[in-house]
Amino acid sequence: MGTIQLSGVGRSFKSTAAVSDIDLIIEDAAAQITESTGAPSMSASCVITGGSWCMQGLFLSNGAQVLSDDRTTIEFGSDAAIDTVATFTEMYEDGVLTNEDFTSQYEAFAQGKTAIHVNSSALQGAFMMGAEAGGWTLDAHTLPAFGDQAVVPTNSGSFLAMFATDPAKQAAAWELMQFMTSPRAYEIISTQIGYLPLRSSMADEGGPLYDWVEANPLVKPNLEQLDALEPWVSYPGDSYAQVDQVLATAIEDAVFYGADPAATMTEAAERAQGLIE
Structure with a gap:
């Protein structure tokens, strides 16, 4: 399940909002720290390749889905999905969000170089050790909310499966x-x-x-967040990995590389639809 990890040393976490529709606690903290340090203060594993389980939770928290309930239609080209991606585009353009791969995000936060990080709670033990070694304070927050909409986290996929026939x-x-x-x-x-x-x-x-x-x-x-937990959605057919990559690339292009979120997400949804039919 996704959680937000917060690091800080005597910070009040109060400032002018940098993004209009994401959780005020998170945006205020990120805006204040970025203003103070002059460097991006937040990283999110959700918006990079490999973070689709987390991004699905953010989509759901903003009223979007990646796949219709009957599992026939790709829906990450919807207005709500586009708005979700555009929120992080704004954060990157405002200098709040880092552009790093998964390992770099993890290491930077564990070393206290980044103040806010969105990732699986499975990493919390490592972050606790990093905070103790580095002399900074670790805190935690639920997945960010969009306005007054309920947070809907997704499971990150931990499970046990039996394949033996003997x-x-x-x-x-x-x-x-x-x-x-x-x-x-x-x-x-x-x-x-x-x-x-x-x-x-x-x-x-x-x-x-x-x-x-x-x-x-x-x-x-x-x-x-357990009572609101939803399953991580898989895609039908034999092209699951390709669909997941199409979505991840579209999100990265829109958030970090100047691509228009609406056009990029719409085109990605159309490509993914062809892969599941």
Whole structure:
């Protein structure tokens, strides 16, 4: 699930909004820090290649979809999808958003060089170590909202699958699955890397993770989002990877390389439609 990580050292996070329709807490913080440092203050894994799981959450949070409910029509050329991409285009043009690949974003934030980063909560443990080593403060926030619309995060795709056909191997795989989804396994997974428990009840009072969550409030924004979680949508047919790349390229071109968001997203949707038919 996506979350926003915030780093700061004594900052108030209040300033004039740089972008009109994205979460005021995030935009105000980014605007203030960029104004203060003269450098881009925010990175988002959602708008680069490999971040489609996160971008789908941003689309949904702004009333857009990448695929129709009946799985027949590509919809990332809609007005709402274009508006979502255009928001990040404005942030880049205003000097707030960085243009870096996934690894560079991750490393820059972990080193405290970037103040705001949107990524999976699976990386939170590494960021906590970076903050401790670098002497800066780490905080967390839910996925950004668009105006007064509800935030709709998507799962980043973690799962267990059984492909064995041999009964003995199936039995062994099932035993592993049962353990890996057990409270004991999630005590280890959640406390070591910051990833969410499979069942939110584990973090309720009396649950095995209650004391840990109370002592580590950075996980709470993601727990708050569990009830709104939607699945990461796959594309029909044999061209899933190509469709995903068409979308990623269109987003990068529109956000970072001066392409018109409306024309670029519309053309990408048309190309992707041909790939799934």
